[in-house]
Amino acid sequence: MNLKPSPFAPATFPVLPTVKGLRAAAGSRGFYARRGIERDDVFLFAFDEGTNCAGVYTVSNTASADVRWCREALKAGAGKARALVAHSGNSNAFTGPKGVEKNEATLKAMTGTLGVARETCFLAATGVIGEPLKDPNFVGAFVPDLAARLGAPDWRACARAFMTTDTYPKASGRTVDLAGTPTAFAGIAKGSGMIMPNMATMLSYVFTDAAVAPDLLQGLLKDITDVTFNAITVDGDTSTSDTLMVFATGGTGAPAIESRDDERFRAFADALHATCLDLALQVVKDGEGASKFVTVKVEGADTERSAKNVACHIANSPLIKTAMAAGDANWGRVVMAVGKSLEPIVMEKLAIWFDDVQVARGGARAPDYDEAAASAVFAKPEFTIRVDLGYGEGASTVWTCDLTHGYVDINGAYRT
Amino acid sequence: MNLKPSPFAPATFPVLPTVKGLRAAAGSRGFYARRGIERDDVFLFAFDEGTNCAGVYTVSNTASADVRWCREALKAGAGKARALVAHSGNSNAFTGPKGVEKNEATLKAMTGTLGVARETCFLAATGVIGEPLKDPNFVGAFVPDLAARLGAPDWRACARAFMTTDTYPKASGRTVDLAGTPTAFAGIAKGSGMIMPNMATMLSYVFTDAAVAPDLLQGLLKDITDVTFNAITVDGDTSTSDTLMVFATGGTGAPAIESRDDERFRAFADALHATCLDLALQVVKDGEGASKFVTVKVEGADTERSAKNVACHIANSPLIKTAMAAGDANWGRVVMAVGKSLEPIVMEKLAIWFDDVQVARGGARAPDYDEAAASAVFAKPEFTIRVDLGYGEGASTVWTCDLTHGYVDINGAYRT
Known part of the structure; x- marks a missing residue:
């Protein structure tokens, strides 16, 4: 099927910096x-x-063979990485022994061609679930050809290669100064449907030429994932293939960052966070059929976790998402979603805003409620739904998109 | 807006039996x-x-003023009932003190007009959330008029009066023999959107002229709700007004059923279950925009609760529901939903059928997988998705409908 580009598609593909210590094809x-x-x-x-390297993966109990391999390799190789192969067209999930065979064949090609250890090789696949490859060596047989063409990454080509229902390639990059050493961050992501927090997202890779100890990198990546990729939703469906990995080549030659006390750690973490957030928001903005990009902020909860649960109920509600699509400022549905979160709610303390327009407070519609002003917010392509539970310090932000006819169309036609 | 009738709308409204001991208008x-x-x-x-009487209500933490009153009355009145007023057009949820004032005025009219105790009067409201009534006595002022016209219920008129986005009135009735006494059951329900298990459903009332002790009735109603109204979903959104009540008038004159050991209990319970199930399935079949009615059976889990959780993840997945709408037998999405349930999954033991067509077993696509046969099932207006987790005795059934353009249309236009 021909997909209409998302209205949020950037005009041009971003310029990414050179990351020393890696090659791609x-x-x-x-x-x-x-x-x-x-x-x-x-x-x-x-x-x-x-x-x-560090990696976070889907929490699904039907995770793909590739995800299961990556978890194993990350452990066996103690966070060392030499190669990565990812492809679209087939997710290699629920493919039984054939899926494992396919990975074995691919790994054999990677280790043989590149002369690297098996546990430093990472894999990913995305596409239809459950369709076995006829030839287990289908991908492996192509590795020598790719290896022969390794060079400076064509980021756009890579970002396009693992797209499925994405309507634009997603990338984000920056160069930051780490104690006098210019350090590059370049990331790519794919994802459009089957997107839901509480996981480690679709497929995304971030590359940097900083040197960072694997354990430190892993802990940092988990923290960042919680407020970036695990804070977005398109449809509440969690993929079997979700993978986010970061590769730190050490190509700058600077000594490794070994602890959070290193003076460079904060700047490194901020750059990694900014890259992940940019990529995650691009995924929402390319949500299947999306015409609106909506930020959901919940504050005044007991804990961040509680606030996030309320925000996710709002961000995943089909009734709110269809109202967004129609530009109907149906704030009563926000009350519904807050209630069904089952978090503690004191109705008299609950307040709701659409951007700066307060629509509810004190357990009822705001006395100065202005339907025209509320509707004007919902008519915008981007806006914020803010909810104050009114009793605590816990806050959380989640990003979502609307539920449109486009989503119904895309997902009725995806396999065919 | 004009709603196209559900393809599952019955040709005629059912004939309900006479329930002795009640009047309606x-x-x-x-x-x-x-x-x-x-x-x-x-x-x-x-x-x-x-x-x-007995009642089960929404688990929402932003429950309507009416629901909160019913909970209070059920307790204060020890399960005695003399009157019920329900209306559509406004849900009286998140209406603050005004919502309570409205209920007080309605209750005053009920007690004054009918000469009954306040705690035996029950209330319900359904419609837009958060819109306060201008006149708190708007409903109360109408009670004398209704009371003057009390008589044998016009069931169709009552079932139509509390419809919102429903496209047909829902009712179910039967007469059963309880130890020689013909006993009537008549139920009505409304509901089409904001429908999700783990609650006590939209609005539904069942009336019987059996006599049953309140505590026994309450326990039985909870059990039945779990496998009827709490086993259906349209969109995973839980309403602020969900209410299911059963009223046992004792109008037959037979002595009260006081315990589960009473020889009449099983037949009474079966009739109440059949009435609730029929009403619950009618709600799914009138799901907003529904074109398919789908039964989801999960078996082979450790517990019934675990099986139900997996079934709900399947029944609520937007990706599966859009595939249903398109008639695309995308069974990989069922694997996805099973995985994201986070229940224990042994992939090698997992098997999936569409009606009698097995599409997956042994952790992979069935070796004899037949795409044409699978697609033929998904092309039908009604079919079953059956999942065997393959390791335990827990089983559960949930009923759902598809996600269509109609759902997007209806919910973009509901308030306007």
């Missing part, structure tokens, strides 16, 4: 050829020796 | 008049002395 294995579509669908990254 | 208070719609929107039931 993208190409077409023909996953989409049977549908008559010519496009890249696989990429290979090779990392210099000394590269550390 | 329906009428129009003009809630819909401002939109130029003439229709009934309120009903009153009056019960003979000796009527017992």
Whole structure:
């Protein structure tokens, strides 16, 4: 099917900085050829020796073979990384022994071609769930070809290669000064449907030429995921393939950041956070059929966790998301979603705003409620729903999009 | 807006039996008049002395003023009931002190007109959330008019009076023999959107002329709710007004059923269950925009609760519901939903059927998978998704509908 580009698609692909210590190649294995579509669908990254990595993966109990391998490799290799292969067209999830065979064949090709240890090789796949590959070596057989073309990454080609229902390639980059050393961050992401917090998201990779100890990187990545990729939702459906990894090559030559006390840690963490947040918000803005991008802020809860639960109930409610699509400022549905979160609610303390327009306070509609002003907010392509529970210090922000006819269309036609 | 009738709308309204010991009247208070719609929107039931009742209500923490009153009355009156007023057009939820004032005025009219105790009077309201009534006595002032017209219930008029986005009135009735005494059961329900298990459903009332002790009735109603109204979903959104009550008038003159050991208890329970299930399934079949009615059966779990959680994840998944709408037998999305339930999953033991067509087993697509056969099932207006987790005895059934363009349309236009 032809997907209409998201109204939030950026005009141009961002310029990403050069990340020292890695090479990449993208190409077409023909996953989409049977549908008559010519496009890249696989990429290979090779990392210099000394590269550390961290990863967070779907919490799904039907995780793909690739996710299960990555978890195993991350542990067995103690956070060392030398290669990454990701492809679209087939998620290799619920493919049984055939899925494992496919990964074995791909890993064999990676270790043989690149001369690296098996547990430093990472895999990902995205696409239809449950369809087994006829040839387990389908991807592996293509690795030598990709390896022969390794060079400075064509970020746009890589970001496009793992797209599925995405309508634009997603990337984010920046260079920051870490104690006098310019350090690069470049990230790519894919994702549009099957997107829901409480996981570690679709597929996204961030590359930096900083050197960072693996344990430190892993802890930091978990924290950042909670407020970026795990704070977005498109449809409340959690994928079997969600993967977010960060690779720190150490290519700048600066000594490794080993602890949170290192003077460079804060700047490193901020840059990684900014990259992840930018990528996560691009995923929401490319949500299947999305016409509105909405920020949901909940404050005044007992804990951040409680605030996030309320925010997710608002952000995932089909009734609120269809009202967003229609530009109908139906604030009573926000009350409904707050209530069904089952978090402690003191109705008399509850207040709700659409951008700066207060629509409810004191357990009822705001006395100065202005329907026209509320509707004007919901008519905008981007706005904020803010809820104050009114009794605590816990706050959380979640990002979502609307539920439109486009979502129904896209997901009725995806497999065909 | 004009709603297209559900394809599952019954050809005729059912014939309900005469329930001795109650009278009713329906009428129009003009809630819909401002939109130029003439229709009934309120009903009153009056019960003979000796009527017992039981009720289950929304678990929402932003429950309506009416729900909060019913909980209080049920407790204060020890399960005695003399009157019920329900109306559509406004849910009286999140209406603050004004909502309480409205209920006080209505209760005053009920007690004054009918000469009954306050704690035996029950209330319900359904419609837009958060819109306060200008006149707190708007409903109360109409009670004398309704009381003057009390008589044998016009069930169709009552069932229509509390409809909102429903496209047909819902009712179910039967007469059963309880140890030689013919005993009547008549129930009505409304509900179409904001429908999700883990609650006590939209608005539904069942009336019987059996005599049953209040505590026994309450315990039985809770059990039945779990496998009827709490086992259906349209959109995963839980209402602020969900109410299910049963009124047992004792009008047959038979002695009261006081315990589960009474020889009549099983037949009574079965009839109440059948009435509730029929009403609950009618709600799903009238789900906003629904074109498919789908049964989700999960078995082989450790517990019934675990099976139900998996079934609800399947029944609520927007990706599965849009695939249903399109008739796309995308069974991989069922794997996704099973996984995101976070219940224990042994992938190698998981099996999935669409009606009798097995699509997955042994942790992968079924070796004899037949896409044409699977698609033929999804093309039907009614079918079953069956999942066997393969390791335990816990089983549960949940009923759902598809997610269509109609849902998006209805919920963009509901308030306007």
